[in-house]
Amino acid sequence: MTRPKRYDVVVVGAGNAALTAALAAHEEGASVLVLEKAPVSLRGGNTYFTGGAIRFAYDGIEDMKRLMPELSPEEVRSMDVGSYPESAFYSDLMRVTEGMSDPELAQVLVGESKPAMMWLREQGMRFVPLWGRQAFKVGNVYRFWGGLTVEAVGGGKGLSDQLFSMLERRGIEVRYETKATRLLMDQRGWVTGATVRGPRGFHDIASRSVVLASGGFEANAEMRARYLGPGWEMAKVRGTQFNTGDGIRMALDIGAQPYGNWSGCHAVAWDMNAPPYGDRQITDLFQKHSYPFGIIVNLKGERFVDEGADFRNYTYAKYGREILYQPQRLAFQLFDAKVTQLWRDEYRIPQVTKAVANTIEELAEKLDIHKEGLVATVRAFNAAVQPGEFDPTKLDGKHTVGVQPPKSNWALPLDTPPFHGFGVTCGITFTFGGLRIDKRAQVLDTEENLIPGLYAAGELVGGLFYSNYPGGSGLCAGAVLGRIAGTSAAQDARRIPQPLEAPA
Ligand SMILES: Cc1cc2nc3c(=O)[nH]c(=O)nc-3n(C[C@H](O)[C@H](O)[C@H](O)COP(=O)(O)OP(=O)(O)OC[C@H]3O[C@@H](n4cnc5c(N)ncnc54)[C@H](O)[C@@H]3O)c2cc1C
Secondary structure: OOOOOEEEEEEEOOOHHHHHHHHHHHHOOOOEEEEOOOOHHHOOHHHHHOOOEEOOOEOOHHHHHHHOOOOOHHHHHOEEOOOEOHHHHHHHHHHHOOOOOOHHHHHHHHHOHHHHHHHHHHHOOOEEEOHHHHEEEEOOEEEEOOOOOEEEOOHHHHHHHHHHHHHHHHOOEEEOOOEEEEEEEOOOOOEEEEEEEEOOEEEEEEEEEEEEOOOOOOOOHHHHHHHHOOOHHHOEEOOOOOOOOHHHHHHHHOOEOEEOOOOOEEEEEEEOOOOOOOOOOOHHHHEOOOHHHOEEEOOOOOEOOOOOOOOHHHOHHHHHHHHHOOHHHOEEEEEOHHHHHHOOHHHHOOOOOEEEEOOHHHHHHHHOOOHHHHHHHHHHHHHHEOOOOOOOOOOOOOOEOOOOOOOOOOOOOOOOOOEEEEEEEEEEEEEOOEEOEOOOOEEEEOOOOEEEEEEEOHHHEOOOOEOEOOOOHHHHHHHHHHHHHHHHHHHHHHHOOOOOOOOO
């Protein structure tokens, strides 16, 4: 096949958003080229490191059966998925972002979430219920909670591999070790391609439209410090080292509008001894998300967040920031023997920083926590726990009275040895600030005009998430906006006349 001189659509990046955009553009009949900065051995972006859990609006078990026709009748009978209507997804998004999420974008995300999932399924993607991480067994039934019910087969690695296979089956070319460095524009202000730096140096690639899907600036220490604030350059990066804000910068350079929560990001409790960037074997297992069933303290032995403020899906993404602000950016999640059966899988990996002790004093010594401080905290906390029925499948209201911060749900005294402590720090996932797009995922400039030929999807879109984030929405946003961006880019590429001049 001869390579077209000018592609209809060039997609920058090869994560979930980019590959979804490439599939959608190809479905529209466009010639598509994907540019990926990473070598093939490190491909997949942050998407590879995810748990592959995807939030979407659904009406009940019938939608699950449509999405996962492989489920056996026994499995279907054993699932209590309830329903997660669009209104619930929308209100969760608005609640956790304190009403800041752009209403138009939020509506697109929520309203297009189920169609995008069903479309991915038609394209060949396979999903499974999140049995282990998002369901608790009650009698013979798995009760799913928190609006997050499915994951891609194989988690993030599986999601990434499945998407690359879909592209391969369609003959869509991915060029690795090819970093987009600059957007090309003709004299009318239409985007006509990109300059790239590939294995043989710099050259220009001509296209009728460009979809930017190259992630946020979480792996760029300088940008983190500049936009997120002092100290953020020292956070650990949970995922890829390649998301250094290139797409955002390239777009701003040609007049795109910065949008959203530029000082905000998704950051979680992450093993204190994890490497500086994501590990492709461990992927997301350095995270520690079972803290609602214990307490979190700093080196002084003091609590600093309400561990049970909400389901962990609605608090975990903002608590990384709270950990960053503690002495030495360290915190410790403490549990007693009553709750160890509720731990997520990530607490049982060999690469975990943990200590076990028969007394709180001994635990403090083993973890280098201030002993008197911790003993006083645990004593006050235990005395503050109110009676009530503990139920991990719902906001049980079992709370504390008289300690600051309070614990609003799942408050149990730490009184049953052995006691377990896990050392964590702040791991940044992705940044919230980015580019402004319209409903068709086309990028707006600072005067609110559409930039012809430029589209964006995934992490580098601003305006959806502010301060916090409902778990599983990142992959959903990538799939929804990637699909829309690819479709729009292909449709517009067909409609627009030839650019005035082709780049050399
Ligand atoms: C450990 C971890 C766990 C997570 N778990 C979940 C989860 O379970 N559910 C969920 O919804 N979200 C999860 N997330 C968030 C999720 O990863 C992101 O929301 C989503 O993957 C972003 O997709 P994307 O396509 O925008 O970016 P990415 O998947 O990061 O892709 C961006 C790509 O662009 C490439 N690139 C960068 N610059 C250039 C350039 N100049 N030229 C060419 N290519 C470039 C990068 O190499 C990368 O491949 C998790 C993230 C991490 C790190």
